[in-house]
Amino acid sequence: MRKVKDFDAELNALNERAKLLKQRKIQQFGELIEAxxxxxxxxxxxxxxxxxxVAETDKGIMTKWSARGAQFFRETSRRSSRRAAGTGAGDKAPETGPQSA
Structure with a gap:
């Protein structure tokens, strides 16, 4: 005999999941603004x-903005991985100039 599906429970679970995803999206936008x-x-x-x-239609400008945003995320990712590697949150790697051995 087949088990009867509880559609209300599934719908409630999907609604809760959608609510959590929306909250996460809003939180990530806030973190992006701070970062x-x-x-x-x-x-x-x-x-x-x-x-x-949002109103911009010039593909050239949008491409430049996208490249700048991607560079920001790469730099942020590198900084995060350095901290995780043990350089410490207060230590800053030199941005430019020769590196000492």
Missing amino acids: TGADALDPDLLAGALIAA
């Missing part, structure tokens, strides 16, 4: 900049 330093901007300025970015 980029945009939290220091006036909220009106930040909103205006985001609206302008």
Whole structure:
């Protein structure tokens, strides 16, 4: 005999999962704003900049922004991996110049 599916329970579980994903997305946007330093901007300025970015249609500008964003994430990832390797959160690697042996 087949087991009867509880559609209400499955629907509730899916709704809860969607709610958690939306909360995670909002949290990650907030973390992104902090990581980029945009939290220091006036909220009106930040909103205006985001609206302008959404309205942008020039593919060249969007490509430049995407490349700059990808570079930001690569640099952030490298900094995080250095901290995990034991350089410490307070230690800063030199950004430019020759490295000492």
